[in-house]
Amino acid sequence: MDKNDIIRKILQLKKEKDAVIVAHNYQVDDVQEIADMVGDSFALSKYCSSVDSQVIVFCGVHFMAESAKILSPHKTVLLPEADAGCPMADMVTAEALREEKRKYPNAAVVCYINSTAEVKAESDICCTSSNALKIVEAIDKKDIIFVPDQNLGSYIAKAVPDKNIILWKGFCVTHHRVKVSDVQKIKELHPDALLLIHPECRPELVDMADFVGSTKQIIDFAYKSEAEKFIIGTEMGVLYKLKKDNPDKMFYLMSPGLLCPNMKKTSLRSIYEALDKMQNKIELDEDIRLKAKKALDRMLEIG
Numbered sequence: 268m269d270k271n272d273i274i275r276k277i278l279q280l281k282k283e284k285d286a287v288i289v290a291h292n293y294q295v296d297d298v299q300e301i302a303d304m305v306g307d308s309f310a311l312s313k314y315c316s317s318v319d320s321q322v323i324v325f326c327g328v329h330f331m332a333e334s335a336k337i338l339s340p341h342k343t344v345l346l347p348e349a350d351a352g353c354p355m356a357d358m359v360t361a362e363a364l365r366e367e368k369r370k371y372p373n374a375a376v377v378c379y380i381n382s383t384a385e386v387k388a389e390s391d392i393c394c395t396s397s398n399a400l401k402i403v404e405a406i407d408k409k410d411i412i413f414v415p416d417q418n419l420g421s422y423i424a425k426a427v428p429d430k431n432i433i434l435w436k437g438f439c440v441t442h443h444r445v446k447v448s449d450v451q452k453i454k455e456l457h458p459d460a461l462l463l464i465h466p467e468c469r470p471e472l473v474d475m476a477d478f479v480g481s482t483k484q485i486i487d488f489a490y491k492s493e494a495e496k497f498i499i500g501t502e503m504g505v506l507y508k509l510k511k512d513n514p515d516k517m518f519y520l521m522s523p524g525l526l527c528p529n530m531k532k533t534s535l536r537s538i539y540e541a542l543d544k545m546q547n548k549i550e551l552d553e554d555i556r557l558k559a560k561k562a563l564d565r566m567l568e569i570g
């Protein structure tokens with residue numbers, strides 16, 4: 268089957284199975300192109316719970332499809348590539364978090380959305396890279412265990428200095444590998460470009476940024492900005508939308524290392540196979556789901 272045949276089959280299967288396809292901002296161009304909705308993990312989960320379709324094909328990594336299932340338990344959520352995981356999410360387990368909670372019994376627990384359902388279930392509230400500052404500010408406790416991203420945690424700790432943020436040692440392999448010297452190099456090549464950086468990058472890089480934000484915030488910032496050139500400090504998948512929305516602006520990836528191999532696993536073929544065989548369904552223990560949902564609902568209340 269060539270690409271057009273696969274697309275035709277996918278569209279046919281979508282109708283037959285009453286499915287929608289959602290894709291994360293880090294997915295490959297072909298997948299973003301065919302998706303009904305492209306966005307960050309939380310926007311996608313909310314979209315999935317709002318649509319009538321009974322089947323969701325979630326093109327992203329495991330914790331994202333899980334979040335969709337947490338919010339839409341009666342829908343079938345398919346993850347086209349069963350082993351597309353997030354190494355950062357796997358850097359904290361529920362058991363390790365329980366132990367940390369015993370060490371700091373008075374602390375609140377905030378988990379980044381990049382975490383497993385089991386870890387969300389052990390947390391008081393969830394956050395995304397868009398709302399992390401707002402969520403932490405809204406918590407009435409001073410001590411906050413923040414899991415799993417040490418870089419996002421450091422960014423919060425600097426921005427909300429009246430809180431005591433207890434950092435976890437997790438990190439995103441993709442964002443964390445970029446060094447100051449890489450940024451210096453690309454800035455020399457494009458000295459008049461604005462530097463837009465995701466808070467999963469190392470703190471030294473975040474300090475150099477003209478703007479710090481989530482994928483959605485970076486995409487919105489570039490669209491509204493009067494500037495014409497931007498260095499993009501997040502996974503390369505966002506370039507698809509940035510270029511499509513802003514044909515007259517120039518975008519340069521901060522480092523060629525900004526590629527998440529797990530995000531790149533999903534292909535048109537894996538979407539087709541998932542739908543055809545209705546395979547790779549996300550299943551959750553109901554007790555875990557309900558507890559994890561509380562952490563997500565609390566986040567929703569604050570915004």
Ligand code: CIZ
Binds near residue numbers: 291483
């Ligand atoms: O929440 C997401 O989708 C992630 C992982 C990144 C972002 O900034 O959107």
Ligand code: SF4
Binds near residue numbers: 293354530
């Ligand atoms: Fe996880 Fe990083 Fe890949 Fe996002 S880019 S899914 S945080 S490994």
